[in-house]
Amino acid sequence: MAAPDYQTMMLPLLRMFNEGQTRVSDCIPGLISHFKLSEEDAAELLPSGQLLISNRANWARTYMGKAGLLTSPKPGLHEITDLGRKFLATQPTELNNKTLQQFDAFADWRLAYKKEAEEKEYVPDGPALSVDQTPEDAMQAADKILQSALRDDLLAILYDMNPIRFERLILDLLSAMGYGKGDLANSHMTKASGDGGIDGIIFEDALGLDAVYIQAKRYAPENKISRPAIQQFVGSLNGEGATKGVFVTTSDFSAEARGFLGKVQHRVVLINGQELARLMIKYGIGVRARTTYVIKSVDEDYFGEA
Numbered sequence: 001m002a003a004p005d006y007q008t009m010m011l012p013l014l015r016m017f018n019e020g021q022t023r024v025s026d027c028i029p030g031l032i033s034h035f036k037l038s039e040e041d042a043a044e045l046l047p048s049g050q051l052l053i054s055n056r057a058n059w060a061r062t063y064m065g066k067a068g069l070l071t072s073p074k075p076g077l078h079e080i081t082d083l084g085r086k087f088l089a090t091q092p093t094e095l096n097n098k099t100l101q102q103f104d105a106f107a108d109w110r111l112a113y114k115k116e117a118e119e120k121e122y123v124p125d126g127p128a129l130s131v132d133q134t135p136e137d138a139m140q141a142a143d144k145i146l147q148s149a150l151r152d153d154l155l156a157i158l159y160d161m162n163p164i165r166f167e168r169l170i171l172d173l174l175s176a177m178g179y180g181k182g183d184l185a186n187s188h189m190t191k192a193s194g195d196g197g198i199d200g201i202i203f204e205d206a207l208g209l210d211a212v213y214i215q216a217k218r219y220a221p222e223n224k225i226s227r228p229a230i231q232q233f234v235g236s237l238n239g240e241g242a243t244k245g246v247f248v249t250t251s252d253f254s255a256e257a258r259g260f261l262g263k264v265q266h267r268v269v270l271i272n273g274q275e276l277a278r279l280m281i282k283y284g285i286g287v288r289a290r291t292t293y294v295i296k297s298v299d300e301d302y303f304g305e306a
Contacts, residue, residue: 002041003052006059011095013060014069017080018088024057024078031057047291062149063097067106075157113148139293151277154286158218158250158273166218167199169285170248173276174202176283179212198236204244212244213237219251221273227256230268237266244268248276 012034016027031053032042044052061078064070069084080088083103092099100106158166174180179202200214215233217225230247237245243266247253250273261268271279280286 006056007096009060066109067100067103154277215247217249225253230257
């Protein structure tokens with residue numbers, strides 16, 4: 001038989017993690033055996049060159065993670081959660097997206113994604129092609145799913161990153177965005193201690209005529225940046241005679257923190273975790289292209305009258 005879809009893989013994959021597996025790649029031989037795949041089917045590749053069974057197994061892992069059945073303490077490493085063990089204790093006969101809908105975390109994730117999709121005026125139906133979608137719509141919908149998963153993966157890595165490395169990453173990102181004319185020589189990090197609330201400085205132009213001061217906080221999702229932290233940052237800008245700043249965090253900002261900026265003359269941009277991950281993807285920081293799809297159409301000029 002051909003490699004099953006990602007939903008069919010969920011239950012056997014969850015059982016393998018319950019038995020002690022920690023990587024999807026280590027589960028592939030077991031999945032091949034479980035589904036009795038031929039060598040030819042097990043070796044089937046996607047256009048990107050990735051094994052089809054590996055791709056679908058990773059999607060199964062992603063969806064179960066969204067439901068809270070699995071957790072990922074480190075990039076590439078996954079563990080079954082207490083919720084996952086309790087679910088297996090019910091001796092389920094199937095596990096799919098409909099089953100996952102019973103878990104609040106998964107339902108909330110799907111609802112948030114659907115809301116975002118509706119705001120973009122398309123309604124995707126998972127990674128598979130919906131009969132209500134054109135191929136172009138399906139590709140756009142699939143891209144949104146991929147982007148969402150990639151943002152989550154990036155944030156998981158950032159949460160565990162060394163603070164100094166995190167500050168360097170922010171300078172890399174701003175340089176890629178064109179600050180300092182894209183030259184990292186036009187930026188520098190401040191000392192780890194005694195930085196006065198400033199983690200880095202990058203110039204808006206190659207001549208260094210105007211500087212942007214940076215504060216970077218690697219915080220857990222639930223630890224929002226409060227108004228006092230923004231006030232302190234603005235105070236640091238005053239101390240440097242600066243008017244422009246960027247405050248970046250892996251978490252988010254409280255409403256009071258955002259509201260405070262409307263009361264000051266300084267131009268301060270706040271970048272939360274989701275926006276940070278989005279910018280990293282857009283400007284190629286910590287990510288790389290795996291596959292490029294080209295959509296072609298008929299060249300009407302070529303077939304025009306001579």
